[in-house]
Amino acid sequence: MLELGLLSLGLYLAGWGARKLGVSPVVGYLLLGILLGPHGLAPVYRLGPVTELLGELGLVLLLFFLGLEFSLGRLLEGARPTLVAGGVDLAQLALGTVLGWGLGFGWLGGLFLGAIMYVSSSGVIARLLSDSELLAYPEAERTLGVLVFEDLAMVAVLIGLGLAASSGGAWAFAGAALFLALYGLLARFGGRWLRRLLAREEEALALVALALVALVPAGAVALRFPAAVAAFLLGTAVAESGQQRRVEVALRSWYEVAAAVFFAVVGMRVDLAGAVRELPLALLMAAVTTAMSLVTGFVGGRASGLGRRASLGHGLMLLPRGEFSLVVAGLAAEAAALSTGAGRALLGATSVYVVLMVTLGSLAFARFEAINERLARLVETPAERARRRARQEALDSVSLDSVSLE
Amino acid sequence: MSDAASGTGIEIREVTLPGVGKKYVMSLRAGGSLAVVVRPDGEHHVYHFLEGDDRPSDAVKLDADEAQQLANLLGRLVVQAPAGEDLDLVLGAMEIEWVTLEPDSLLVGKTVGDSQLRRKTGASVMAVLRHGRAVVNPGVDTVFEARDTLLLIGSPDQTDAARTLIAG
Numbered sequence: 001m002l003e004l005g006l007l008s009l010g011l012y013l014a015g016w017g018a019r020k021l022g023v024s025p026v027v028g029y030l031l032l033g034i035l036l037g038p039h040g041l042a043p044v045y046r047l048g049p050v051t052e053l054l055g056e057l058g059l060v061l062l063l064f065f066l067g068l069e070f071s072l073g074r075l076l077e078g079a080r081p082t083l084v085a086g087g088v089d090l091a092q093l094a095l096g097t098v099l100g101w102g103l104g105f106g107w108l109g110g111l112f113l114g115a116i117m118y119v120s121s122s123g124v125i126a127r128l129l130s131d132s133e134l135l136a137y138p139e140a141e142r143t144l145g146v147l148v149f150e151d152l153a154m155v156a157v158l159i160g161l162g163l164a165a166s167s168g169g170a171w172a173f174a175g176a177a178l179f180l181a182l183y184g185l186l187a188r189f190g191g192r193w194l195r196r197l198l199a200r201e202e203e204a205l206a207l208v209a210l211a212l213v214a215l216v217p218a219g220a221v222a223l224r225f226p227a228a229v230a231a232f233l234l235g236t237a238v239a240e241s242g243q244q245r246r247v248e249v250a251l252r253s254w255y256e257v258a259a260a261v262f263f264a265v266v267g268m269r270v271d272l273a274g275a276v277r278e279l280p281l282a283l284l285m286a287a288v289t290t291a292m293s294l295v296t297g298f299v300g301g302r303a304s305g306l307g308r309r310a311s312l313g314h315g316l317m318l319l320p321r322g323e324f325s326l327v328v329a330g331l332a333a334e335a336a337a338l339s340t341g342a343g344r345a346l347l348g349a350t351s352v353y354v355v356l357m358v359t360l361g362s363l364a365f366a367r368f369e370a371i372n373e374r375l376a377r378l379v380e381t382p383a384e385r386a387r388r389r390a391r392q393e394a395l396d397s398v399s400l401d402s403v404s405l406e
Numbered sequence: 407m408s409d410a411a412s413g414t415g416i417e418i419r420e421v422t423l424p425g426v427g428k429k430y431v432m433s434l435r436a437g438g439s440l441a442v443v444v445r446p447d448g449e450h451h452v453y454h455f456l457e458g459d460d461r462p463s464d465a466v467k468l469d470a471d472e473a474q475q476l477a478n479l480l481g482r483l484v485v486q487a488p489a490g491e492d493l494d495l496v497l498g499a500m501e502i503e504w505v506t507l508e509p510d511s512l513l514v515g516k517t518v519g520d521s522q523l524r525r526k527t528g529a530s531v532m533a534v535l536r537h538g539r540a541v542v543n544p545g546v547d548t549v550f551e552a553r554d555t556l557l558l559i560g561s562p563d564q565t566d567a568a569r570t571l572i573a574g
Contacts, residue, residue, distance in 0.1 A: 069424040077422055126425030135426065136441040136453035138460050144424050199509045199552060243515040245446070245549050310460055 003048045010036070010045070011260045023362035024124050026322060029260050030355050033267020040272050047268055051261060058262025060217045060231040061255045062323050066122055067235020068244050070148040081304035085142055085314070086149025088300035092292050093118040093157070099288060103281070108164055109342050112332040115157050116350050117289050121322025122147040123259070124358055128320070128365045138306055139314040146300070146318065154324050155229050161328065162226045165335030175223035183233050191241055198243035206250040212238075213251065228327045266326050266351060274348040281345065282352035289357060293318050298379070308384070309376040316372060320361030321354050428519065428546075444519075444547050448473065474545060481543070502532075502557065503565045505572055509552035513572055519546030527567035529560030 010032055018028030036045045075082060096117035100110030125147060134140050159176060166172040186194070200208060212234065220230030238247055275282075297315020298308075306314060329350035333343040364371060380388070419431045427445040434440060437457035444450055448470030453462035468476060507514055513521050524530050534541040534548065535555040541548060550556075556572070558565050 074422060074424050122425060129423075130426050130445070133465060135423070135443045135451060136429065136455075136462050136465070141421055141423065141429065144426065148424055195515075196510055199514060201552070241515075242512060245517065246515045246551075248446075307460055 003050045004054075006045075007051055007054075007261065007264070008257065011264060014264075015260065022366050023359050024128060024320070025260070026121075026124055026263050027355055027358050027362070029263035030267040030351065030358075033264035034270050034272060034275065034351065034355075035267075037264075037268030037270070039270065039274075040268070045268065047265070051265060051268075054258045054261040055265030056227075056262075057214070057254070058258035058260070058265075059228055059323070059327070060213060061251065062123060062259045062262060063228045063231040063327075064213050064235040064238075065248070065251075065255055066151055066323075067232040067237075068239045068248060069126070069235075070122055070151045071236040071239045072152060073240065075145070075148045075152060081142065082145030082149060085300035085304040086146050086153070088303055089146050089150065089296050089318075090118075090153065091296050092289075093153075095288075095292055105338075105342055105346075108335075109332070109338055109346070111157075111164075112161060112328055112335075112338070112346055113285075115154070115161065115328045116325045116332075116346070116353070117285055117292070117321070118157075119150050119154050119321070119324040119328075120147060120293075120318045121320045121324070121354075121358065121361075122151055124320040124322045124361065125317060128362060129317070132365050132368070134313075134317075134365070134368060137310065137313060139301060139310040139317060142301060142304060142306060142310075142314050143317040146314075151232070151324070155232060158226050158229050158324075158327065158331070161331055161335075162224075162229075165331060165337045166224060172224045176225050179220050179223045179225040179230065183237070187237050187240070190237065194237060194241040195243055198238070198241060198247060205246060209247045209250050210254065226327075226331065262323075266330075270348060270351045274344065275352050278345055278349035279352060281349040282356060285349060285353045286356040286360065289321065289353075290319065290360065294375070308379050308381075309372060312375045312379065313368070313372050316364045316368065316375075319357060319364050321357040325350055325354055444545075446547065448545065448547055470545070474543070477545065478543065499561055500559065501562045501565050502559050503529075503569070504555055504557060505569055506555045507550055507552055507572065511550075511552070511572055513550045514552045516550055517546060518544050518548045518550070521550065523568060523571065527560070527571055528564035529558045529568035531556050532559050533557040 011029055014028035014032035015025030016028075018025045018031075033040075035041045037043065038046050093114045095114070097107075097110040097114030099117075100113030101107055103110075103113070105113055125143065129135060129140055129144070159180075163172055163176060197208060197212075198205060213231065216234045217227035217230045221227050238244060294312065294315040297318050298311045301311025301314040302308070329347045332338055333347040335343055338346075377385075377388075416435075417433055421429045421431070423429055423443070427443055430442045430444070432440045432442075438459075439455045441453040441455065441462070442450055443453070450468045450470075450473035452466045452468065454464045455461075456463045513523070518531060531544055532542070533556075534544050534550070535557070536551060536553075558568050560568065
């Protein structure tokens, strides 16, 4: 009881502090874990059973909620522009992989790094967008579409990485195949059954939903299938059942609490000395991601029919990295096929990298207009420059008039 | 993404914003457009775009009650009842029906907007009775619950179609 109370209070304060500084609360949760965790600056907090459990549940719920919103149906709704922009965005996966190989992680380690750097944080971006004034901008629509694309691509990448990295060989392959086959059956024929199962009221609904969310990933782990991916796939299946909103309401407060704990636990696993050692790698990853995101965002935006300013805005919105990057790094740290040194390095660097990218992304959202305008001037055509100047002059003359009237 | 054109030829584009809500964009005859973003909590953001501009020139945030109030106001101003025998004509072609949602109805858990009841059948939901209270003129984001009683309005064909859809 004491553990839960202190944890919640600590998380509340960390989130509050982060908001005060104008960044996403996720940064606060991660830093809280890194600084006060067992390997931190002031190791006042030790990982108790409640924290461990909520952290695990947080990851599962995070991905389950993503699956609810970011399903294949949504991707198909977005149609061609989303597929075009999402396809261009995939270049980041390739570039990150090459970077990892160049840094001496080998091809498999490179693919891990590529995946870490490729996938933007849908959770963080959707929240930042919701709280911003930018919802009606054309790039907001494209950004959310690309996030759906990325999350679905990550399902395939994570299954592949899980298989390549595990020591289970044929058994791991058979387990993954069995889980996917069961999911296929559920998605194809289980809709009505799932709808009836979830057509309950109040606490009965909450209990049934929580049982599903805990049991399906647990079963997946028994089949050596990544729990995170299983939770995501379960979310997409529930999204099709028509009970999505009610399940969301029933599990909402579990989700909010456990997701915050998940980020703190990730921070607690980080050895501060190790994180400092990996700082150069994290900074390099952040710099490359920022450049890469802006370029692929611009190219993808243009290719899918956005204007120049909006295409730059699209790249800016895609900056935050979060849950999926941490999942990949966690997988890397446990991967039998990577050396322990490489896996640890990736996990340490990724935790710092996520803090950097969420901070940078939050600031990009907070000062979106100014940054977007600055960048847009770099790529504007002569006609656009003329129009901007004319508009500026018009604005200037208006303010002069009002001054003279006074 | 979908395009829906009503008899007036005014296009409304509907887009799902995953994790955020829904966006409806209506082009204005005088140029430019209006965008309405509806959040799951019922908050409505209304944006005005000038012609040739991809950033809104103005934004208004309405909470669920304010949005409802504005919808009522527009509805009252736009719909004017015809007088005399025309009124009988309208009443003759119109049918009002009560339908209660079984827990396994397709509509349970969906919002009024997601159910696309009106688009598929032509019938509209005038009110929802729930736990002895009435939600009059439910917004697109009102969620249907099991045992809700719906007050439907439409032509006899339309209300029949709606009954079939709701039971299915």
